[in-house]
Amino acid sequence: MNVLKRCIYGVSIISLASMNVQCKGDKKVEETTKEAKATEMVTIEKTAYGTTPKGEKIDSYKLKNQKGMEVDIITYGGIISSLKVPNKAGKSEEVVIGFNSLEQYMKANPYFGALIGRYGNRIAKGKFTLDGKEYSLAINNTPNALHGGPEGFHRVVWTAAEAKGGDSASLKLKYVSKDMEEGYPGNLTVFVTYTLTNENSLDVLYEATTDKKTIVNLTQHSYFNLSSDFSKPILDHEITIDADKLVPVDATLIPTGKLTDVTNTPFDFRKPKVVGAAIEAKDDQLKKGLGYDHCWVLNNQDKGERFAASAYDAGSGRLLEVYTDQPGIQLYTGNFLDGTLPMRNGGTYAHRTGLCLETQHYPDSPNQKDFPSTVLNPGENYKTKTTFKFSVK
Template sequence: MNVLKRCVFGLSLLSLAAVSVQCKSDKKADTEKVATEGKDLVSIEKSEYGTTAKGEKVESYKLKNQNGMEVDIITFGGRITDLKVPNKEGVSENVVIGFNSLAQYEKENPFFGALIGRYGNRIAKGKFSLDGKEYQLAINNAPNALHGGPQGYFNVVWKADEVKSGENASLKLSYVSKDMEEGYPGTLKVFVTYTLTNDNQLEVLYEATTDKKTVVNLTQHSYFNLSGDFTKTILDHELTLNADKLVPVDATLIPTGKLEDVAGTPFDFRTPKLIGKDINAKNEQLERGKGYDHCWVLNNPEKGKTIIAKVYHEPSGRVMEMTTDEPGIQFYSGNFLDGTLPTRDGKTYAHRTGLCLETEHYPDSPNQKNFPTTVLNPGENYKTKTTFKFSVKK
């Protein structure tokens, strides 16, 4: 009987000890959870970048998360100068084309990393009409106007505000485009917010209001090379575009007004295909663009949720997936990169060492009645968002 009592008493002590250990473990877990919840998973670092030829100060902002992704943005042109993401080995490398200096960005260049506006892509002969009045824009891609003109949004200094909360780091840029700037009517207040999340997603939110009827088509013009090695071309990148139709162009790269099926053509990327597979095929549209430089009509049933474009680079394992609420995407295969512009390490950007995927309304929409409208009226809010999600495939 005494032996039994001792056994019961011993078991009771063991039970109490177990409960005590469990309580301590729970308290430790709760403490660690609180510490994690109270800690920002992203950061923003501000630094001076330089001074423009006009004497304007330019700042740089680094958005960084805990999963190896960093995005550097300067206030000159709202340009993404660096974008680092990990490969399948966990090594983070820059995957966008850029320069080392502000002076180089101020020189004429193919819009590396820039915000584009007031109108992304081409407008035929730089002319369009609103309510019977014709407007003449600057011609900077003869015989047409391209990307807002020679002093477009890529060539101005934006105001910047930081916003950081837990798992998101945002940089909100703003610019006031005056009435008749580059020939466009209406004073346009523009806001572009870059947001980096801790799951390696970059969101770009575009917003605008106007005091006069105008046209607006904003986009982002980064050149990607997922290899992280800019001595290599993007021809070994695998591209998927969720699009059944193409916006064909004439000899000056202005839409013909028709939409063509991509089935049976080099423009069919509905299933994954290497960019280099058909780029040199005998095709009138490819000849006109010197490769791919066209707008695809997106299949986008759930706007902002449907993956409309995917790029995969097998050697590095890097994957980039995109969503948007825009009706089109311009895929440009870097056909006019010609080895004259310097890389960060003293080499040059050769032919097709970067690709662009610009979400947008179709080119020349102000002159094409059958295309989705780009007209913005006073009292209306222009708002559109595009996301770039990076991951690895091992």
């Protein structure tokens, strides 16, 4: 077969592009290929993780950069099963609570590392109304509904697509929640994209569409212990939250409907303060949460993605900064961890051995007329982003 081919100034011109013919000595093409490989600074690797009792294959994806950060995500629950970042000596170590097996994640646990939906946090008495119709949800946090229900997004199998290019790699997860699943109306198509950069940032992009009016409030439920020593509580972690107000709650952790000033309260983290400084204070709100289990009203809500909170462990030097476009953030200090769940390398996760920084809308928003709306209509696109950035100081 005759192939018309010319080389001009090192550039190949091929009449039959589908044959992918290249000039000998085409240095520009070879150099481009080498450059592409050299700039692949973040990698992604897929491995088998296990099989559910229903026969569903679960995969694990490891995203890894050149700065010592690794993130493992499994397709069961979209769970971050491992997250390793360097300390001030350059040693990469585990900083999130997790298990060693799929079987353990499938047992009852407090949402370790999981994606939460359709609605993160609590809905009062498991009921809300849209256009005059009342919807009833499963009561899994008596007397309320919590984190999407007992079979929420944390217990479903997500499909995954990977992408990489240069200084980042992404894992895009997809799940279609059927109309009336867990009591929520509408067929909801959800995408969650985890992106690791070579600057030790993990971006979480949430997207959703619906074919019927519904409510949506997605979040990520990793428990952090920046010391990497999970035999220690997180009481010495230094927390900052850019919030002038708190969403106070009643005895069942449902918002009262008011927003209160944090000034002169244990909830003022506008300047860095260790978790243990006031967690045992004689404060009515702290008693209700058995510690910190509250949503803060983030400042600068009109500015899109901005600094929301940080956590710092002086011993390791690790600093976690959280950026989000969401109106609120829930600080939960592991108050209900009770020493019954196994650690990866022996021992158990004791009281307050991890803390969560969950970006979200306020709890019970569908029943609170003065809170920002969590309603999603057909034709609208739900889209929100949170970034977890790690560094040392």
